[in-house]
Amino acid sequence: MDVWSSLMDGFATALTPLNFMYAVIGVILGTAVGVLPGLGPAMTVALLLPVTYALEPTSAFIMFAGIYYGGMYGGSTTSILLNTPGESSSVVTAIEGNKMAKAGRAAQALATAAIGSFVAGTIGTALLAVCAPIVVKFAVSLGAPSYFAIMILALLAVTAVLGSSRLRGFASLGLGLAIGLVGIDSVTGQRRLTFGQPLLADGLDIVVVAVAIFAVGEALWVAAHLRRTPLHAIPVGQPWMGKSDWKRSWKPWLRGTAFGFPFGALPAGGAEIPTFLSYVTEKRLSKHPEEFGKGAIEGVAGPEAANNAAAAGTLTPMLALGLPTNATAAVMLAAFTSYGIQPGPQLFSSQGPLVWALIASLFIGNFLLLIINLPLAPLWAKLLQLPRPYLYAGILFFATLGAYSVNLQAFDLMILLVLGALGFMMRRFGLPVLPLILGVILGPRIEGQLRKTLQLSAGDPAGLWSEPIAVVVYIIVAIILAWPFALKLIKRNRPGKKPLLPANSGAADYSD
Amino acid sequence: MTIVVGYVPTPEGEAALTQAIAEARKTDTTLLVINSSKGDALVDNRYAQDSEIQSIEDRLATQGIKHVIKQPVRGHDAAAEVLDAAEEHNAELIVIGLRRRTPVGKLIMGSVSQRILLEADCPVLAVKAG
Numbered sequence: 001m002d003v004w005s006s007l008m009d010g011f012a013t014a015l016t017p018l019n020f021m022y023a024v025i026g027v028i029l030g031t032a033v034g035v036l037p038g039l040g041p042a043m044t045v046a047l048l049l050p051v052t053y054a055l056e057p058t059s060a061f062i063m064f065a066g067i068y069y070g071g072m073y074g075g076s077t078t079s080i081l082l083n084t085p086g087e088s089s090s091v092v093t094a095i096e097g098n099k100m101a102k103a104g105r106a107a108q109a110l111a112t113a114a115i116g117s118f119v120a121g122t123i124g125t126a127l128l129a130v131c132a133p134i135v136v137k138f139a140v141s142l143g144a145p146s147y148f149a150i151m152i153l154a155l156l157a158v159t160a161v162l163g164s165s166r167l168r169g170f171a172s173l174g175l176g177l178a179i180g181l182v183g184i185d186s187v188t189g190q191r192r193l194t195f196g197q198p199l200l201a202d203g204l205d206i207v208v209v210a211v212a213i214f215a216v217g218e219a220l221w222v223a224a225h226l227r228r229t230p231l232h233a234i235p236v237g238q239p240w241m242g243k244s245d246w247k248r249s250w251k252p253w254l255r256g257t258a259f260g261f262p263f264g265a266l267p268a269g270g271a272e273i274p275t276f277l278s279y280v281t282e283k284r285l286s287k288h289p290e291e292f293g294k295g296a297i298e299g300v301a302g303p304e305a306a307n308n309a310a311a312a313g314t315l316t317p318m319l320a321l322g323l324p325t326n327a328t329a330a331v332m333l334a335a336f337t338s339y340g341i342q343p344g345p346q347l348f349s350s351q352g353p354l355v356w357a358l359i360a361s362l363f364i365g366n367f368l369l370l371i372i373n374l375p376l377a378p379l380w381a382k383l384l385q386l387p388r389p390y391l392y393a394g395i396l397f398f399a400t401l402g403a404y405s406v407n408l409q410a411f412d413l414m415i416l417l418v419l420g421a422l423g424f425m426m427r428r429f430g431l432p433v434l435p436l437i438l439g440v441i442l443g444p445r446i447e448g449q450l451r452k453t454l455q456l457s458a459g460d461p462a463g464l465w466s467e468p469i470a471v472v473v474y475i476i477v478a479i480i481l482a483w484p485f486a487l488k489l490i491k492r493n494r495p496g497k498k499p500l501l502p503a504n505s506g507a508a509d510y511s512d
Numbered sequence: 513m514t515i516v517v518g519y520v521p522t523p524e525g526e527a528a529l530t531q532a533i534a535e536a537r538k539t540d541t542t543l544l545v546i547n548s549s550k551g552d553a554l555v556d557n558r559y560a561q562d563s564e565i566q567s568i569e570d571r572l573a574t575q576g577i578k579h580v581i582k583q584p585v586r587g588h589d590a591a592a593e594v595l596d597a598a599e600e601h602n603a604e605l606i607v608i609g610l611r612r613r614t615p616v617g618k619l620i621m622g623s624v625s626q627r628i629l630l631e632a633d634c635p636v637l638a639v640k641a642g
Contacts, residue, residue, distance in 0.1 A: 388553060389552055
């Protein structure tokens with residue numbers, strides 16, 4: 001079998017001592033940033049990107065894969081022990097997880113989260129290995145018009161579906177697309193948005209943009225809100241589960257996986273919706289509905305499985321189509337480009353060994369997370385006692401070093417500061433960061449497909465809907481855009497339904 | 513006149529509080545309980561939570577001691593907060609708890625007790641955990 005032998009080759013690459021070491025480093029680093037609210041895997045990958053230029057691309061991506069899965073995993077620890085979600089995808093986990101911890105069942109909550117993540121991550125990665133080549137087969141037949149349509153769909157869906165305010169989402173997307181436009185137009189050679197500054201002609205380096213928005217923006221934001229009343233983390237020993245916990249957990253794990261993977265794989269992915277769906281489902285199906293709201297283990301098991309399966313799902317469009325739908329995948333895509341690797345459907349054929357090593361390292365990372373983190377849970381909780389000035393000083397140091405090392409130009413540090421201030425303002429005014437990053441990364445690629453389409457049709461805009469798939473995608477786009485208005489109409493006729501989650505469910509994190 | 517006690521939810525802190533209650537009862541003065549945090553970390557186990565503060569409140573009330581409990585989070589270290597409070601309320605006595613520190617730990621983190629002992633303008637009573 002083709003997939004099987006490629007995957008085995010991938011394992012052979014990923015299990016060399018050096019690559020295995022990078023996987024361990026990635027997993028530990030990823031969990032650490034996942035545990036700390038405000039820091040996320042996307043920021044970490046962006047910070048490490050310049051540092052890893054000296055490495056083989058394969059080693060770098062194996063480390064990034066570890067960071068990605070580790071970040072998903074680490075968020076749950078903070079949710080459960082502190083009731084502050086470390087990641088936006090663990091908001092739902094906090095609902096039941098923290099109640100369990102308060103009732104003295106923190107060890108069981110952590111265990112079901114860890115084992116559920118492992119189960120869902122493993123199934124999700126297996127599905128990724130099976131699905132991605134199928135998607136590729138379908139994708140190579142697509143022409144530029146369809147690509148353009150699918151990318152538009154991904155951008156609009158991420159902007160409109162996730163987050164609380166569509167207006168803010170689109171504002172952020174617009175900012176990102178504008179930043180992506182800076183530089184020389186690849187077709188006509190005209191300068192765009194360079195303000196006569198020759199150093200801007202090459203465009204803004206994506207590493208500088210990502211580091212500025214994620215790291216500098218967050219550091220400024222934390223500096224502006226440095227002092228807050230400290231909390232106590234609920235003390236916990238070694239996570240473990242009893243027989244009845246296993247019995248009540250395994251079905252939610254599998255159902256969570258079933259929710260998570262497809263949602264992650266859709267271009268409108270993200271882990272928030274499936275975690276929430278999983279929670280609602282478990283609440284309805286549970287044999288102990290009276291325990292929900294007081295710490296039901298199903299309410300931790302399901303959503304945690306869902307967010308890890310979604311993390312695996314998100315990699316399907318990223319690897320098969322070059323379409324990222326969360327911040328970490330977007331930064332990883334940027335990493336491909338900075339290694340001179342062209343993302344897209346050709347990736348599997350042109351960089352087969354790298355891609356399969358990456359997928360194999362996801363399996364390995366998952367396993368490592370389980371065996372490293374079950375015993376280390378109490379240690380991760382200690383990480384939260386780290387004074388933030390030390391932490392953010394370190395991050396700013398790496399951010400500056402990274403931004404400077406990309407081109408060795410002091411001008412990049414100016415851009416870092418300006419965009420860092422922009423990142424701060426976005427947090428201040430509640431603009432989501434993800435659409436901006438996607439806009440910066442996907443913007444130039446979308447433009448490329450648009451130009452190609454228009455060149456093929458000799459400038460006739462009808463070329464944009466010349467492929468049937470493009471037409472279908474545009475219809476979906478129209479539905480997504482019209483949906484809230486339709487919903488408003490329905491609500492007007494049927495008023496008085498309460499929202500299921502409180503509006504401010506406490507996601508202090510923007511980095512996905 | 514008041515007695516200022518630096519409180520942390522640890523055995524040393526409890527010992528200091530117990531001693532301070534005894535002193536306050538002896539002289540019938542107001543007891544000012546200070547429990548502070550710099551507030552720069554997400555989790556600080558030396559910052560008492562509401563339930564702990566409530567139990568101290570109850571304990572002082574049942575013993576009939578005039579008291580004020582303060583929990584400043586202003587970015588200052590605990591020594592500065594205790595010394596500030598002592599100066600502001602013209603304290604006659606500061607009570608603190610001591611714990612054993614390694615020389616390296618003291619070098620890196622500094623010592624709150626040492627600063628209070630050296631810089632206070634009033635007598636300082638230092639107690640160890642029973």
